[in-house]
Amino acid sequence: MSVYLKDIPLPEAQSRFRQALIEAGLWNLLGEEEIPLNEMAVGRVLSRPVWARLSSPHYHAAAMDGFALRAEETAGAMPTSPLMLRMDEQVVYVDTGDPLPDWANAVAPIEQVEPLDAEEKPALDLRHPIFIRVRAAFPPWSHVRPLGEDIVATQLVMPAGSYIMPAGLGAIAASGHSTIWVSRRPRVAVLPTGTELVPIGEKVKRGDIIEYNSIVLAAQVMSWGGEAERFPITPDQFELICERVQQAANHYDLVLLNAGSSAGSEDYSARVVERLGELLVHGVAVRPGHPVILGMIRRSEDVAGLIRRVPIIGVPGYPVSAALTGEIFVQPLISHWLGAPPPQYYEIEAALTRKVTSPPGDDDYMRVTIGKVGERTLAAPLSRGAGVITSLVRADGIAVIPRGVQGLEAGTPIKVRLYRRPSELENTIFVIGSHDMTLDVLAQYLAGRGRRLVSANVGSLGGLIALRRGEAHLAGSHLLDPQTGEYNLSALRQYLPNMRVRLVTWVGREQGLIVAKGNPKKITSLEDLSRQDVRYINRQRGAGTRVLFDYHLQRLGIMPENVRGYDQEEYTHLSVAAAIASGRGDCGLGVTAAAQALELDFIPLFHERYDLVIPCQHLEGDLLTPIFELAADAKFREAIRALPGYDTTEMGKIVLDC
16 A cells, blocks of 8 residues: 555554554663763653662651650650759750660750750750750650651652652662663654755855754754754755665664655655655644654664664654654654653643634644633634744644644634643733734843733734733734824724723834835835836735725725735734745835844835723733833833834823723
8 A cells, every 4th residue: 555645644653653663672662771870860761660778767867956865754844844854864965867866766956945054054065064954845756757757668769660850869869779770762863854954054045944953853852851863964865865864774763854755856755765664654644744754764784683673754844844743753752762651741721812724634733822811711823834933932832623623713612732831821911913023022021020921913903802802911003093093092992892991002103115125116105006016015904004004095096906916915014024025025014123124125104103902800910010110111111212113202101091
């Protein structure tokens, strides 16, 4: 049966891979080694259980500084009727941790007795008095750490398969061990391929791609307990790739062959696996990352004349697909080889903030950001592109939409496997609305104040609708009312008529036409957009910039259908600038800072007000307090003014209050 680019369900792919590993004798520990018990053992996995050789403590030990005594000799002692005990005959001074004399069974803390000299006066040497006066009875074994209080000899300290943490080192040492047996770390070779790839740090020209997938894959392997080595970039040459893969297979436990896993003219990975071994799977019904390759490579003959096999995984080239392949196939295999339990993740239930579609035949892995708005836990889907590396950075967790489900409506509850600690989510501020570059600066400053800002760019109108649905703590908005010249007030009356909100001025900003460097099309005004040689990049419906644009087109009598590219939409100012920098368009309406960020020219046209809309219910706690503190902070305002085209004169001004 051909397995070439034939998507099969994930469980079937995992089953084929596991069966091949079993047949090759690789579905067990790869080996073990005895290592010294020191801080370098942290993160290793025990291959053998640790049984206590010693009890801890291995004697009765004083738990306080004081005097060791027989508890029975303090019977009847009271504040009004103290007892006198003679040093050396009835009591002995001990420091914390000292062994008790065989005859003693309690310790009187030094602060609870009165050391006296021969004349029953306070002793000058508290450690060596003649007598001590006791004004309370001490029960047997009070202020004593009895033998085996922590660990009793022969008991299990840590089972095999346990990850060694710092506290575990102490427990193992206390039980009498100086070395431990741990699982050998799997050795993983990471082979990046592609003629278009260039190493990090080299000059990049048009068509070049910086090679960083191998860093991500190697870091994943190391974080999961393996050892990784990144090979040099191999160009798209079949024989050379075969040579490198065979070299890796001869010396490593697992080979990760990155890119070339699809079906293009230079996608050699499947053919390489077929040449050197057995191709088990080419294509798994998961998104992103469906062109995964699973196979076994023949290793060169060893000294016994035996031929061993080594697993190989063809990892897709897109960064999100590559990272997901690591999570689905590599991490479980490494955990199994280490003898560690399967990875456990904290799961929560959250409501989707927007409708999502999904390929019906695949398990769809969707990365999301998580925020708690009021009593609701919300999941905002991140960009789904397989090449969007920032979605990996921003993701709080991942949700799986199973095969057969073509999409989910906004508000649908989903299970999310968290990448972060749940406590981090409590300090997350959810912003949905219009994109503005100052929000990135705000996020940086909030991080220093114990808050995390998560923003989704859906446009001003989309932000107000999100507030109405209870899906955000605040929204950025700059909706101009053409009739009154007001910003946002009319929109609030229309879209949030029954919600009490605070409207706060955030920044004034300049909007204008972003054009290519040198302005080759000689664009000077909106009137030039009616020219057929000018390609425009628009913002999405509901964006305040789109509303502003449509308003001025109407004033000028320019019909949208006469603007070439009117239907080409982007969701942020930076995306508009990127489209122009790439040559996909000639101009687009945006802010000055976006043009400067990509070294483009800018034609200023309008000055507008960008506000924050905050439902009053979210002002009751202290979650949003740092935002208002920063609005009055001189250093923060200076950082905003450093962005071209921004004005902070009215930052923090309350336009409408609860």
